[in-house]
Amino acid sequence: MAAPPNAIEERLExxxxxxxxxxxxxNVSMGFEDKTVLDExxxxxxxxxxxxxxxxxxxxxxxxxxLALGLLKPDAGSIYVLGNDITQMRExxxxxxxxxxxxxFQESAxxxxxxxxxxxxxxxxxxxxxxxxEIERRVREVLSFVELEHTLDKFPAELSGGMRRRVAxxxxxxxxxxxxxxxxxxxxxxxxxxxxxxxxxxxxxxxYKTSSLMVTHRLQDAFVMASHYFDRQTNRMRRLPPxxxxxxxxxxxxxxxxxxxxxxxxxxxxxxxxxxxxxYIS
Amino acid sequence: xxxxxxxxxIELISPSQFAKEKIQAVQDYALLSARAVANLxxxxxxxxxxxxxxxxxxxxxxxIVLLTGFFTGAALALNSANTLQRFGSLTLIAQLVSVSMVxxxxxxxxxxxxxxxxxxxxxxxxxxxIVTEQIDAMxxxxxxxxxxxxxPRVIATVFMxxxxxILADLLGLFGGAVLSTLSxxxxxxxxxxxxxxxxxxxxxxxxxxxxxxxxxIISTVGCYYGMSAHGGTQGVGRATTQxxxxxxxxxVVVDTxxxxxxxxxxxxx
Ligand SMILES: Nc1ncnc2c1ncn2[C@@H]1O[C@H](COP(=O)(O)OP(=O)(O)O)[C@@H](O)[C@H]1O
Ligand SMILES: [Mg+2]
Numbered sequence: 001m002a003a004p005p006n007a008i009e010e011r012l013e014x015x016x017x018x019x020x021x022x023x024x025x026x027n028v029s030m031g032f033e034d035k036t037v038l039d040e041x042x043x044x045x046x047x048x049x050x051x052x053x054x055x056x057x058x059x060x061x062x063x064x065x066x067l068a069l070g071l072l073k074p075d076a077g078s079i080y081v082l083g084n085d086i087t088q089m090r091e092x093x094x095x096x097x098x099x100x101x102x103x104x105f106q107e108s109a110x111x112x113x114x115x116x117x118x119x120x121x122x123x124x125x126x127x128x129x130x131x132x133x134e135i136e137r138r139v140r141e142v143l144s145f146v147e148l149e150h151t152l153d154k155f156p157a158e159l160s161g162g163m164r165r166r167v168a169x170x171x172x173x174x175x176x177x178x179x180x181x182x183x184x185x186x187x188x189x190x191x192x193x194x195x196x197x198x199x200x201x202x203x204x205x206x207x208y209k210t211s212s213l214m215v216t217h218r219l220q221d222a223f224v225m226a227s228h229y230f231d232r233q234t235n236r237m238r239r240l241p242p243x244x245x246x247x248x249x250x251x252x253x254x255x256x257x258x259x260x261x262x263x264x265x266x267x268x269x270x271x272x273x274x275x276x277x278x279x280y281i282s
Numbered sequence: 283x284x285x286x287x288x289x290x291x292i293e294l295i296s297p298s299q300f301a302k303e304k305i306q307a308v309q310d311y312a313l314l315s316a317r318a319v320a321n322l323x324x325x326x327x328x329x330x331x332x333x334x335x336x337x338x339x340x341x342x343x344x345x346i347v348l349l350t351g352f353f354t355g356a357a358l359a360l361n362s363a364n365t366l367q368r369f370g371s372l373t374l375i376a377q378l379v380s381v382s383m384v385x386x387x388x389x390x391x392x393x394x395x396x397x398x399x400x401x402x403x404x405x406x407x408x409x410x411x412i413v414t415e416q417i418d419a420m421x422x423x424x425x426x427x428x429x430x431x432x433x434p435r436v437i438a439t440v441f442m443x444x445x446x447x448i449l450a451d452l453l454g455l456f457g458g459a460v461l462s463t464l465s466x467x468x469x470x471x472x473x474x475x476x477x478x479x480x481x482x483x484x485x486x487x488x489x490x491x492x493x494x495x496x497x498x499i500i501s502t503v504g505c506y507y508g509m510s511a512h513g514g515t516q517g518v519g520r521a522t523t524q525x526x527x528x529x530x531x532x533x534v535v536v537d538t539x540x541x542x543x544x545x546x547x548x549x550x551x
Binding site for chain 1: 326411414415416418419420421422423424425426
């Protein structure tokens with residue numbers, strides 16, 4: 001018998017009681033040089049949920065994440081993050097909000113002139129009012145979360161792709177953000193390393209209850225996340241008991257030709273009649 | 283049919299579109315420069331980054347600036363001597379070298395050397411940070427890249443170019459002195475005293491205002507091209523080349539304008 005999945009029970013009560021979504025896109029359109037990338041898309045991310053954003057290369061997945069952080073301004077529509085309409089905010093005001101939102105870029109985007117320690121500590125050092133000992137303690141803490149304490153003094157160029165991705169996760173979570181945005185966190189990694197990253201995201205979802213958008217072009221990663229929970233006793237990800245699908249706060253959003261063609265949970269997805277979708281989930 | 287396909291594949295940019303893009307670029311450049319300056323008055327001031335950049339620009343460019351200064355002074359003496367001898371006024375050589383170096387050649391050549399070395403360096407460094415999303419990451423982590431990257435580079439370049447120019451001037455005079463005494467038998471002490479005495483306030487002022495302006499141009503143009511890099515590593519290469527070309531060109535153009543302007547201010551001699 002599987003151990004009682006305590007994380008799931010806690011989860012359920014907190015998701016059902018949560019009211020306002022942490023991220024909401026309303027009729028957002030975005031184009032680059034007369035090419036429309038996003039065409040009036042709307043969706044929302046409830047608190048505590050992890051939403052997998054799926055679409056082929058160039059479908060605008062990364063653009064969605066950059067819009068959600070205010071790194072790009074949409075051509076039309078509104079984007080609410082933690083209740084604030086970020087399309088109306090100036091860059092200085094956004095800096096404050098971004099403290100509550102972490103992002104892991106596609107190619108990790110670590111600062112290559114800084115060591116792992118300095119990369120992870122970047123935000124704390126920039127804030128300037130935290131003691132060196134406190135910074136060191138928190139850097140070690142998040143690096144141990146991603147199991148990379150031994151790389152403190154290395155530089156990004158000395159790390160493997162999977163390690164860089166984990167350092168990027170550590171850098172994003174050091175301020176314990178309420179929202180995490182992952183851009184193709186498993187892209188270009190071997191299956192074993194991918195699983196490690198997926199496990200970290202599941203842990204973030206089930207242990208820290210972080211709401212997140214996870215861009216991926218590998219639907220199977222998202223299915224793994226929908227069918228597993230994080231077991232705190234063994235500190236490992238475990239498969240949900242049979243029949244328990246949909247018990248973890250995991251949803252899917254599928255983009256095609258600038259539109260959202262699917263937004264729902266794993267069960268809805270499995271029963272979808274859309275041929276384009278069926279092709280991907282088979 | 284084939285010709286039609288070919289034509290439709292070529293992006294035809296109308297003159298008005300072209301002009302619009304150029305005006306937009308100038309606007310973006312002006313905005314970036316203004317923000318870089320405005321950030322001087324906002325906390326935090328990245329002192330450590332400034333010192334690091336100053337070290338990179340100052341110490342890194344020192345040897346080429348000194349060598350350029352020395353040989354320019356020597357070549358100047360050589361060329362002037364040739365002309366002056368014809369008029370039998372070889373003794374004016376120190377004055378000629380001194381005024382030319384301090385007013386014109388010291389500032390411009392130093393600026394061109396630093397532009398070649400550092401405008402390209404800034405464009406490629408910031409450009410690769412752009413294409414690898416490090417600039418986006420910086421903004422995502424709550425730090426203004428203009429404040430963190432551009433402002434320290436502008437301050438460091440202005441500051442270092444000022445002193446590099448003074449050194450280049452001195453080395454130019456020294457190069458002229460070495461050549462004049464060795465080849466034309468000019469008295470060493472006389473060279474230095476006449477070279478020194480000829481300089482008036484206006485010469486020194488002109489010679490020291492220029493490096494401040496040039497330093498600003500080099501750093502802001504370098505950073506601007508870096509910040510507007512796009513299209514992967516190729517784009518970074520393009521930005522780097524453009525930064526050197528544009529900043530060098532701006533240096534010589536602004537040099538002429540400033541020289542003329544200051545002459546008007548002080549009244550032409
Ligand atoms: N800064 C930009 N300038 C011009 N085009 C861009 C820019 N960013 C993205 N695009 C274009 O927008 C489309 C969607 O990009 P992106 O969101 O990165 O797609 P995905 O992450 O789904 O692969 C692509 O066609 C890309 O070329
Ligand atoms: Mg992408």
